[in-house]
Amino acid sequence: MVDSNDTSLSNNKQQRDWGFYCIIAFIGLIAAWLLLMPLIPGISKHSLQRFHLRTPSFSVWAAQFPVPSMYNFANQYKVEQYPPGFVMMIIDENWRYANHFPARVITFFAGRSEFLFSQQDRWFTLKSSYRGQVLESKFHLEAQAEGGYKLIRIDELEESL
């Protein structure tokens, strides 16, 4: 069990350690957030948006980085050479799972070298689900004449949760 010697408060001034208690409070806050995630749809919605880089503001998104999220949610992605709907596939079998942050297939070095090496336009569809909630996002990676790509969110106004 927790050893009270590790955490006990003391009247001795030398032993006051506010940094220690602040870190404990911070951890407690994040733990509460995680434990409430399956119970409160708003929290899981927020977390799914974080995974798709769709949080309304960058600073709110960045503030969540200490929340550990290793292998969270069922994240799938699909990469296409043509715009969605342009070519009708009879059997859609291009979906693969990603461990976390499925937008990594666009932003991380491995995804860029695999999918964006050709310098041609690509369309990415990301789908993450958690206990019945689903967030789907579509991105157009438009090749630029000077090299590189411009990321366009083609479903910016579409609310799929």
Added chain:
Amino acid sequence: MNKITQAFQRLQSAGLNRPLAAYRLVQAAILTSLFWKWEFFLQANSIYATIPVEDPFFPDWLRSVTTIRFAFWVSALATAISLITSTNLLRKICNWLGFVGISLMCVHQGSYNDMTFVTIWWCCLWSVWLAHRVETDQQELLIRRAAFLSRLIISLILLGGAAGKWTPEYWSGEVLFDIYFVDRDFWVFNYLRDNYEPKELQEIAKWYSRQIVVVETISGIGLWVLPARWAALVGTIILSGVVILSNWYLGSVIACLIGLASVGFFVPRRPRNSVTPLGSATETPAAN
């Protein structure tokens, strides 16, 4: 003065400063995690320069490859200096520099998704706290608190992994089947693919996935309440198991956490027949 404090004093007089030794172990573990990612930094250095992705969601400077170069080298050099220096002020400055560098990696477009930087960040936070306390004359209390914080952090990280898996796709094994069992080149999965039919593999993936969900949930909720040395042992075994049984690349995520878990081994043993009154460690400062 109780027996634990006496034993602790004997070790200190023999030259072992437990909080500082634990601190240095964690710095070495952070460096291991950082350089485990060396291949990533080499690739990022060229790919992010040749294939930039313009996305207004990120500020320009958090899309720049220069920022990643700066953040990596500042973090690595600062951590290396904090590992070897005996000057307390320099140690504190280096810990803050490392903390800032890793914080940048956690929100940069090219590295935000990598859990390595999140686990290193938590180790850096722990290091900043300890660097500001390491000169205290209450070293027994300090190492107990350092170990308590370390197991609290590891519990939180495991809880974070568990909470996101409390969903049917993980309970059925569907996600991990696709990520690992279909084509991942790693000894466990190569062996299973060579010896089992696809139908059997799906069943194995289901139980493999359920085992992860259960272990992460139990340790996420309960690891921090274990005694320091037991938590260190259990934490080290669980974390090592993640690397050995799933993915070599996870070594970068886990190495620093194994270092952090090991802090519990620095907590002095209690003699079996001694009874320590509640709060006595805080009331009896251990001399240097």
